[in-house]
Amino acid sequence: MFKYQFDWSVVLSGQYAEWLLSGVKVTFQLSVVSIVFSFLLGLLIAVMRMSNTRPIRWFAHGYLEFFRNTPLLVQIFFWYFGSYKILPMAVNNWLNNTNFEFAAAVIALSIYTSAFIAEDIRSGVRSIPREQMEAARSSGFSYLRSMQYIILPQAVRITVPPLINQFLNLTKNSSLAMTIGVMELTYQARQVESYTFKGFEAFTAATLVYVVISMAIAGLMTLYSRKVLNPMRAK
Amino acid sequence: METGLDFSVIWRNLTYFFIGRFPHGALGGIALTLYLAVTACILSFFGGLILGMLNISHNRVVKYTSLAIVNIIRGMPLLMVIFWMYFLLPAFMGRTVSESWTVIMALTLFTSAYMSQIVKAGIDSIPRGQTEAGLASGLHRWHVMVYIVLPQGLRNMIPSFVNQFVSMIKDTSLAFIVGVSELTHVATQINNRTIIYPTEIFFFIAVIYFIICYAFTSLSRWLEKRLAWRR
Numbered sequence: 001m002f003k004y005q006f007d008w009s010v011v012l013s014g015q016y017a018e019w020l021l022s023g024v025k026v027t028f029q030l031s032v033v034s035i036v037f038s039f040l041l042g043l044l045i046a047v048m049r050m051s052n053t054r055p056i057r058w059f060a061h062g063y064l065e066f067f068r069n070t071p072l073l074v075q076i077f078f079w080y081f082g083s084y085k086i087l088p089m090a091v092n093n094w095l096n097n098t099n100f101e102f103a104a105a106v107i108a109l110s111i112y113t114s115a116f117i118a119e120d121i122r123s124g125v126r127s128i129p130r131e132q133m134e135a136a137r138s139s140g141f142s143y144l145r146s147m148q149y150i151i152l153p154q155a156v157r158i159t160v161p162p163l164i165n166q167f168l169n170l171t172k173n174s175s176l177a178m179t180i181g182v183m184e185l186t187y188q189a190r191q192v193e194s195y196t197f198k199g200f201e202a203f204t205a206a207t208l209v210y211v212v213i214s215m216a217i218a219g220l221m222t223l224y225s226r227k228v229l230n231p232m233r234a235k
Numbered sequence: 236m237e238t239g240l241d242f243s244v245i246w247r248n249l250t251y252f253f254i255g256r257f258p259h260g261a262l263g264g265i266a267l268t269l270y271l272a273v274t275a276c277i278l279s280f281f282g283g284l285i286l287g288m289l290n291i292s293h294n295r296v297v298k299y300t301s302l303a304i305v306n307i308i309r310g311m312p313l314l315m316v317i318f319w320m321y322f323l324l325p326a327f328m329g330r331t332v333s334e335s336w337t338v339i340m341a342l343t344l345f346t347s348a349y350m351s352q353i354v355k356a357g358i359d360s361i362p363r364g365q366t367e368a369g370l371a372s373g374l375h376r377w378h379v380m381v382y383i384v385l386p387q388g389l390r391n392m393i394p395s396f397v398n399q400f401v402s403m404i405k406d407t408s409l410a411f412i413v414g415v416s417e418l419t420h421v422a423t424q425i426n427n428r429t430i431i432y433p434t435e436i437f438f439f440i441a442v443i444y445f446i447i448c449y450a451f452t453s454l455s456r457w458l459e460k461r462l463a464w465r466r
Contacts, residue, residue: 065445065449065452066441066445068452069401069405069444069445069448069449069452070405070441070444070445070448071404071405071406071407071408071419071444072405072408073408073409073411073419074408074419074422074437074440074441074444075441077419077422077423077433077437078433078434078437078438078441081426081433081434081437082433082434082435082436082437082438083434084434085240085433085434086434172310172311172312172313173312175312175314175315176312176314176409178314179411179412186312186314186315186318189318190318199318199322200322203315203318203319203322206315207307207311207315207319210310210311210312210315211306211307211310211311212310213310214306214309214310214311215306215310218306218310
């Protein structure tokens with residue numbers, strides 16, 4: 001091992017650097033698209049989970065438990081290899097005409113993460129004391145208006161850190177998309193490794209990208225809880 | 236392609252799903268998944284304990300180095316950790332390391348970083364007064380930790396440990412990438428051989444994972460209630 005010749009130029013310039021950069025781009029695209037979908041889906045499931053209608057609540061509960069307790073990789077394989085039998089013909093045709101690898105990864109990542117997001121949103125709403133709702137209602141606000149003006153503004157602020165954390169997890173989990181051939185960062189790092197045998201350099205570059213993103217966001221979160229959450233609790 | 240679902244492929248390969256080629260060859264399938272998860276979980280319990288203690292060390296160098304290690308690992312995707320292990324382990328050991336052990340070491344390193352945060356929170360959950368009382372009665376700092384803080388703290392950590400074990404079971408599916416024949420890998424093998432039943436096969440293993448993980452998730456919830464009640 002100690003005879004290893006480091007050659008950082010491999011990952012800093014030329015064709016291989018371009019591969020890695022395009023990998024960063026795909027990781028970014030995949031993450032952003034999935035974040036949007038997972039948030040919307042998670043919000044929907046959270047609302048269903050808090051519904052007064054039992055079947056809706058049960059459905060949401062089953063959804064949460066199933067997708068949280070199944071590996072993401074298996075879900076990716078299911079959507080990529082196995083979805084054609086359960087989806088309608090028209091959807092299959094449409095999917096086959098798009099970038100199906102990318103689409104399957106987005107579907108799997110969004111559904112998997114939405115289950116975690118729904119729970120975070122729900123516990124955010126539940127963290128607001130019941131009395132506040134009662135107080136709002138007795139001062140004459142309707143249910144929706146109490147939600148809008150009293151409960152949600154507070155719940156959203158509390159839910160932001162766990163949500164960002166889930167988005168960060170999603171970004172890291174997007175590396176699993178390489179298994180179905182989405183050419184994101186991890187895929188490209190491995191590609192560079194197999195072309196040049198400079199695995200150490202390639203993986204260092206890719207690791208740095210992930211770690212820098214994570215640490216930047218962790219830093220922002222610390223700032224957020226100092227500026228927004230602590231004043232809220234102090235009141 | 237309008238074909239109905241045909242689950243007979245599952246029954247025909249049932250033992251392969253459960254134990255791989257076991258009596259005649261290497262262990263595989265669900266049994267190997269559980270073996271990987273349990274081994275890595277036990278190792279990362281100790282890894283997390285050590286890292287967690289280093290994180291609250293009074294020695295600044297030790298504290299910040301270990302915090303940096305924890306944060307770097309937590310910032311990486313597990314897949315990346317597996318690739319690093321695949322690379323570095325043979326280089327450090329000076330010999331080839333089996334794929335199973337590569338994955339176990341990667342899972343251990345990765346989960347230790349998360350466990351260390353649970354350990355830290357568990358230690359924080361014990362009132363400082365107890366440490367002070369221990370020190371005041373003449374015990375050494377390490378004795379206070381081992382005999383007073385940890386026994387109570389560990390009890391508070393049990394539900395989180397069980398949750399971490401559930402994540403671990405799900406994470407073992409990544410062993411597929413380096414060719415360890417655990418459940419997901421076995422499923423892709425059967426899928427490659429039979430070709431026309433991907434929906435049935437991947438749905439089946441999803442259900443298997445779900446049953447195992449859900450059982451432990453429920454256990455963790457039960458423990459949480461029970462331990463809180465007895466306190």
